[in-house]
Amino acid sequence: MAKRDYYEVLGAARGASAEELKKAYRTKAKELHPDRNSDNPKAEDQFKEVNEAYEVLKDADKKAAYDRYGHAAFDGGMGQARGGRPGQGGNGDFASAFSDVFEDLFGDFMGGQRGGGGRSRAQRGSDLRYNLRVSLEEAFAGIQKTINVPASVACEPCRGSGAEGGAEPITCPTCSGMGKVRAQQGFFTVERTCPTCNGMGQTIKNPCKKCAGAGRVEQERALSVNIPAGVETGTRIRLAGEGEAGLRGGPAGDLYIFIEVREHAIFQREGVHLFCRVPVTMATAALGGEVEVPTIDGGKSRVKVPGGSQTGKQMRLRSKGMPALRGGGVGDMLIELAVETPVNLTSRQKEMLREFEKMSEDNNPEGRSFFSKVKTFWDVMKG
Structure with missing residues (x-):
């Protein structure tokens, strides 16, 4: 044919x-x-x-x-x-x-983005990461924060082109805009990045004096960031186009803000729920009473302590925890009692406690049960 x-x-x-x-x-x-x-x-x-x-x-x-x-x-x-x-x-x-x-x-x-000669003359800027620490109160309510981000920004005199006066780059004469050159080595053709334009495919005749032809300069920027209520450690916020400026007019990268919520002196967080360990006196735990506890919104709540409460007893305050990040309600706050043993007793207090101990042998069911099991264990071990 x-x-x-x-x-x-x-x-x-x-x-x-x-x-x-x-x-x-x-x-x-x-x-x-x-x-x-x-x-x-x-x-x-x-x-x-x-x-x-x-x-x-x-x-x-x-x-x-x-x-x-x-x-x-x-x-x-x-x-x-x-x-x-x-x-x-x-x-x-x-x-x-x-x-x-x-x-x-x-x-x-x-x-990729293709420019003249089948080769990209502009390059997208790099993405940036910024670690932002917020308090638990700020994570609860949400907040507007201003951050200073050191990054590359588009050069103003050349408008990001890299050429003096904003002129357009010209096609590289070495590689004819391909960004690569070929050389024959025996039976093989070796392809390398063009040494004249460094693979860009274009060159700048008169580089901008401020940015030396890069089209971008280093500068610290102040950005306002909206931190939504309910953020947790590890939450990532993306600001599109706020990363490093592109090379020679290329698009800017993105800025990723990673949130870290600081530890709180009173509250411990687990998802949307908060935990608060509240000390109570022996008398309050034994007789019952009320304790006043703080809430994350800055308020107060009075909690009833049942008589005979032990360390570790938990009580729940509904909807007093953290808000869910994307809606879905509010968590709870769990109050955990810690029965406090008194210290620095006076002679009279010690005497009263010894007298109370003699009178309360039948008022400690957990202790009586434990030592009964211990006695049985020892008897078995003795054979």
Whole structure:
């Protein structure tokens, strides 16, 4: 079967410039790539045909021979060109040719932005992290905080372009905007980042004096942050576009604020619930009474202590805990009693306690039960 005209394969006119041929190749390669045509069994052969055509027409010597002699200029289709240099087989330089269209085919999936010459001239700024400590009271009520963030911001004199006066960068003359250069080493073609533009694909003729061509400068910014009620340690707040400025006009990154809630002197937190350990006297625990306890909103609550309460007894105050971060109600506050043993007793107090102890042998059921079990244990051990 006779080969189709290479210009026809690419959909380009005879006499098309190198850039026009390249554009036509990219269009056809994207259209016919097998990964995008899984339902077309002919797509792979057609894609190879497009690659073969471009391999000839992108080379000035091969193109000149083809324009004069057509397919007859090559022995075996892609062999020795008359008066030219040896060519390569249809798949011989596939990787080299395909790399020209790789970014067009997959750039969107890689999250890149393409600029002139198929290479991104602008780069997105880095995301930043800021650790913010708040009190438990602030986490309960929510608060507006102002933070100072050291970061890179867009350079004002060049408007982020990196060029003096905000002028547009020019295509790199070394790599023709590709951001990479190729060198032949024996049988291999080695591809490296362009040393002139450092892979950007563009250069700046007159760099901005303030930012030295970077398009951004270091500066501390004051930002107002809304801390919602109910935040916990580890809560992350994202401020879109408040991160580091992009390079040469690229979009800014994001700022992530990580919350740390400081420990409280009175309350301990577990999710939306609060715990408060309240000491009570022996007399109050034995006889019963009332204690006044604080609440996280700054208020007070009176709690009844039942007679005969022991250390560790808990009582619940409904809806006196922390609010849920995204709605869903408010937690509770749990009061835990701690029966306090008196210290620094006077002689009279000690005497009264000894007298009370003699009179209260039948008033300590837990102690009586424990020592009864201990006695049984010892008897068993003695055999």
